[in-house]
Amino acid sequence: MASSSIYEKGKEAMAMATSVAATVMLVRSLANELLPNEARDMLSYGLANLRARMKWRHSFSIEQTDGPYSSNYLFYHVKTYLASRMEAVGATNALQHLRLSIGTMDDEDTDKLIVSMEEGEEMVDVYEGAEFRWCLYSHDVPDDSIISRSLGRRGGKLYYHVTFHKKHKAKALSGYIDYIIKTAKDIRDKERPLTMYTNDDSDWTPEDFCHPSNFATLAMNHALKKSVIDDLEKFITRKAFYKRIGKAWKRGYLFYGPPGTGKSSLIAAMANYLRFDLYYLELTGVENNSQLRKLLLGMTNKSILVIEDIDCTIELKQRDDNKKKPPKSSDPSKDEKVTLSGLLNFVDGLWSTTGEERIIVFTTNYKERLDPALLRPGRMDMHVHMGYCTPEAFRILVDNYLSKKEVPIDNLSKKEVPIDNHRTYPEIDELLGEVAVTPAEMAEALLRSKEDLDVAENALTSKEDHDDDKRLDVALGKIVEFLKSKKECANKEEESRHKKKMT
Numbered sequence: 173m174a175s176s177s178i179y180e181k182g183k184e185a186m187a188m189a190t191s192v193a194a195t196v197m198l199v200r201s202l203a204n205e206l207l208p209n210e211a212r213d214m215l216s217y218g219l220a221n222l223r224a225r226m227k228w229r230h231s232f233s234i235e236q237t238d239g240p241y242s243s244n245y246l247f248y249h250v251k252t253y254l255a256s257r258m259e260a261v262g263a264t265n266a267l268q269h270l271r272l273s274i275g276t277m278d279d280e281d282t283d284k285l286i287v288s289m290e291e292g293e294e295m296v297d298v299y300e301g302a303e304f305r306w307c308l309y310s311h312d313v314p315d316d317s318i319i320s321r322s323l324g325r326r327g328g329k330l331y332y333h334v335t336f337h338k339k340h341k342a343k344a345l346s347g348y349i350d351y352i353i354k355t356a357k358d359i360r361d362k363e364r365p366l367t368m369y370t371n372d373d374s375d376w377t378p379e380d381f382c383h384p385s386n387f388a389t390l391a392m393n394h395a396l397k398k399s400v401i402d403d404l405e406k407f408i409t410r411k412a413f414y415k416r417i418g419k420a421w422k423r424g425y426l427f428y429g430p431p432g433t434g435k436s437s438l439i440a441a442m443a444n445y446l447r448f449d450l451y452y453l454e455l456t457g458v459e460n461n462s463q464l465r466k467l468l469l470g471m472t473n474k475s476i477l478v479i480e481d482i483d484c485t486i487e488l489k490q491r492d493d494n495k496k497k498p499p500k501s502s503d504p505s506k507d508e509k510v511t512l513s514g515l516l517n518f519v520d521g522l523w524s525t526t527g528e529e530r531i532i533v534f535t536t537n538y539k540e541r542l543d544p545a546l547l548r549p550g551r552m553d554m555h556v557h558m559g560y561c562t563p564e565a566f567r568i569l570v571d572n573y574l575s576k577k578e579v580p581i582d583n584l585s586k587k588e589v590p591i592d593n594h595r596t597y598p599e600i601d602e603l604l605g606e607v608a609v610t611p612a613e614m615a616e617a618l619l620r621s622k623e624d625l626d627v628a629e630n631a632l633t634s635k636e637d638h639d640d641d642k643r644l645d646v647a648l649g650k651i652v653e654f655l656k657s658k659k660e661c662a663n664k665e666e667e668s669r670h671k672k673k674m675t
């Protein structure tokens with residue numbers, strides 16, 4: 173009985189489903205026959221739109237106000253972030269597929285070309301697998317428009333509207349916005365001009381820092397350069413680690429080597445790479461610990477403290493030797509003379525309370541003259557030897573000074589083609605093994621031969637005379653001559669030293 177009743181109900185349901193399906197098909201074919209094409213298109217567009225609205229249901233806006241930058245903080249961070257996303261896709265792609273445009277920044281004091289979103293344009297950004305649809309609107313949309321009605325009247329000039337799937341609401345409000353702010357801050361940090369400070373008694377004097385040195389142009393062995401970059405990278409990403417182990421978030425470097433080997437250039441490259449300001453501390457000019465304390469506290473975070481030529485600060489070494497003598501005043505921190513090891517202890521104490529990243533760099537031409545206390549583990553984390561010009565470093569200098577050919581890397585920038593090989597290289601490599609030439613001397617020789625070439629080329633008229641290979645032959649030929657004459661001088665000096673010894 174029961175089974176026959178289930179069978180009957182199943183039959184009824186089948187009949188009902190068949191009739192509904194038949195009705196739907198009938199309505200669809202009637203609609204297809206009776207409705208004009210435009211109406212059919214509108215219907216399907218409306219349905220698609222409705223489906224999209226259901227899917228992209230959640231949204232919010234970030235608006236620009238008439239106030240200063242600080243009150244537009246989030247708006248400009250979003251602007252910077254979206255511009256970088258567009259640049260990441262490539263300007264041409266962006267123009268074609270996302271309808272984005274290239275314009276000048278109108279809200280900041282710069283005429284730098286940037287890719288930015290224009291009013292009414294739309295772009296999709298993907299964060300951790302979630303899609304976020306961004307659009308830029310202006311408050312001038314009429315009050316009765318769909319946008320105004322759905323979003324409410326906007327008080328500012330422009331606003332970004334972002335739409336996303338409802339399931340990504342939590343991700344949008346926490347992770348995504350934080351990510352946008354962090355990315356934009358990093359970009360702005362990179363674009364921020366750097367400052368170099370020097371000390372005058374107990375005050376810092378600022379100056380614009382625009383040293384062109386960077387890791388690409390720095391002539392040093394690749395493996396050593398990479399180890400410095402890796403160390404910096406590791407350091408700046410380890411805030412939590414330093415906090416956990418209760419140590420000041422600082423890193424100490426000692427750069428040593430003969431004059432002209434690039435110690436100052438390496439410091440400049442580090443500052444440009446990290447976008448850190450530089451504080452050049454002239455220790456001999458600091459009277460006592462209270463002045464030193466004031467200077468150290470006056471430093472901003474994300475900065476590099478540089479103390480150059482510490483081997484020359486003999487006075488400080490003597491102070492170190494005499495430091496066992498008791499201070500005159502009852503408050504030792506006030507008039508006690510500054511010493512190198514005292515400085516390091518001071519730095520440790522003061523910087524451990526700031527919780528921000530700081531770097532300290534010492535340079536010396538004579539590492540062997542340094543107080544062993546300075547060299548012991550834990551004082552300077554990395555010792556970097558800057559040496560005489562090697563064949564590897566020489567090739568970097570040749571690229572810096574003589575490379576002329578350029579190839580486009582994208583639509584906005586070009587890269588110079590490296591000069592990987594030349595018939596003079598084996599001879600030059602051999603000579604570099606025999607004579608000690610600093611990168612500074614080599615850079616000067618390359619500059620001289622480039623200038624000579626430029627003068628000679630300006631006097632030429634025929635096209636073939638500008639041949640790049642011939643240019644290189646002449647320039648590198650001069651470098652061979654320069655190295656040979658250096659070798660001759662060195663041999664003569666050696667001979668006369670030898671003669672003096674014999675007599």
Ligand SMILES: Nc1ncnc2c1ncn2[C@@H]1O[C@H](COP(=O)(O)OP(=O)(O)OP(=O)(O)O)[C@@H](O)[C@H]1O
Pocket residue numbers: 389390391392429430431432433434435436437438537558610611612613615
């Ligand atoms: N390794 C290098 N790579 C590129 N250029 C270099 C290098 N070393 C020196 N130069 C060139 O020589 C100039 C002087 O070098 P720099 O001041 O960096 O050397 P230094 O080792 O700091 O010298 P010093 O000990 O006398 O202060 C630089 O401005 C740069 O043009």
